Amino acid sequence: MGNAMSASFAPECTDLKQEYDNCFNQWYSEKFLKGLSMENECSKQWYAYTTCVEAALVKQGIKPALDEARKEAPFEKGGESADSDASK
Amino acid sequence: MKLFQNTQEFSYPWEQVTAANWRKYPNEVSTHVVAVDVLRRELDSTGTRLTSERLITCQQSVPKWLAMLVGSSNKSYVREVSVVDLNAKTLTLRSCNLTCAHLLKVYETVKYQPHALDASRTVFQQEAQITAYATIQTLCNKIEEWSVKRFGENASKGRKGFDSVLRMLSDNWEQRDKLVDELSDSIADRVAGTVGEIRATTDSLIKETEMKSTSLVSRYSKETQRAFNKT
Numbered sequence: 001m002g003n004a005m006s007a008s009f010a011p012e013c014t015d016l017k018q019e020y021d022n023c024f025n026q027w028y029s030e031k032f033l034k035g036l037s038m039e040n041e042c043s044k045q046w047y048a049y050t051t052c053v054e055a056a057l058v059k060q061g062i063k064p065a066l067d068e069a070r071k072e073a074p075f076e077k078g079g080e081s082a083d084s085d086a087s088k
Numbered sequence: 089m090k091l092f093q094n095t096q097e098f099s100y101p102w103e104q105v106t107a108a109n110w111r112k113y114p115n116e117v118s119t120h121v122v123a124v125d126v127l128r129r130e131l132d133s134t135g136t137r138l139t140s141e142r143l144i145t146c147q148q149s150v151p152k153w154l155a156m157l158v159g160s161s162n163k164s165y166v167r168e169v170s171v172v173d174l175n176a177k178t179l180t181l182r183s184c185n186l187t188c189a190h191l192l193k194v195y196e197t198v199k200y201q202p203h204a205l206d207a208s209r210t211v212f213q214q215e216a217q218i219t220a221y222a223t224i225q226t227l228c229n230k231i232e233e234w235s236v237k238r239f240g241e242n243a244s245k246g247r248k249g250f251d252s253v254l255r256m257l258s259d260n261w262e263q264r265d266k267l268v269d270e271l272s273d274s275i276a277d278r279v280a281g282t283v284g285e286i287r288a289t290t291d292s293l294i295k296e297t298e299m300k301s302t303s304l305v306s307r308y309s310k311e312t313q314r315a316f317n318k319t
Contacts, residue, residue, distance in 0.1 A: 009145040017126075
């Protein structure tokens with residue numbers, strides 16, 4: 001693993017992603033796992049990164065399929081199928 | 089629908105495994121994963137439950153017949169929603185493909201939790217539900233559609249090509265006809281000429297011969313007569 005960080009699907013967002021990832025990984029290990037954090041930190045890096053990603057999702061035409069999947073398996077349900085009990 | 093199940097153990101504590109989960113890619117085995125993006129991430133009010141939505145971008149060389157069905161792009165996307173629950177000590181990842189979802193859906197659920205007897209180990213449980221929406225009929229229709237399209241493309245290409253060949257041939261054909269006509273005419277002429285020539289030559293030869301022989305005979309006859317006369 002080392003310092004190798006994964007790229008973003010949108011090359012223009014890769015730098016912002018790596019800045020965010022660096023911050024998140026540290027927060028995750030040092031604070032979250034230890035039960036020391038009550039808030040999702042790295043908001044500054046997150047904002048810059050997510051703004052870039054949102055635009056790229058639209059530009060690359062991924063948004064429609066993503067919206068469909070979000071309807072089917074909502075984030076709020078932890079990605080569980082919305083109709084999991086009535087699965088075909 | 090088909091089900092796939094798999095269970096494995098890692099000899100690392102659960103906390104470490106979950107931390108590594110965010111850094112899983114890139115790695116030298118899963119080279120088909122070219123990008124991982126976080127689309128949404130929320131921490132619940134107690135600070136013990138972290139939910140993340142990720143977009144995983146894969147790039148794999150697709151077999152030709154499949155590329156034909158799903159388009160030429162060899163990039164595919166998977167959406168994953170994961171929940172880290174500090175109280176339950178579980179990391180659950182649920183993912184589904186975004187690409188070709190109308191043909192095939194793979195719902196994968198992965199759960200990491202500490203080994204019941206050994207906290208230094210982590211149990212990995214994987215389950216995948218694979219549903220193909222494309223019936224053989226749909227696939228056949230797709231292949232037929234594609235084939236007809238391709239055939240049409242090739243046919244028009246072929247037509248253009250054949251047209252040019254035909255044009256060239258027809259040009260040559262006319263020329264050939266002309267050439268044959270010219271050639272046969274000239275041959276006929278020449279033959280006729282030759283025949284005439286031969287005939288003429290022969291005639292003259294014959295005449296000459298006749299004349300010569302006649303004169304010879306007459307000469308001989310004179311001499312014969314003379315000889316007879318002498319005697």
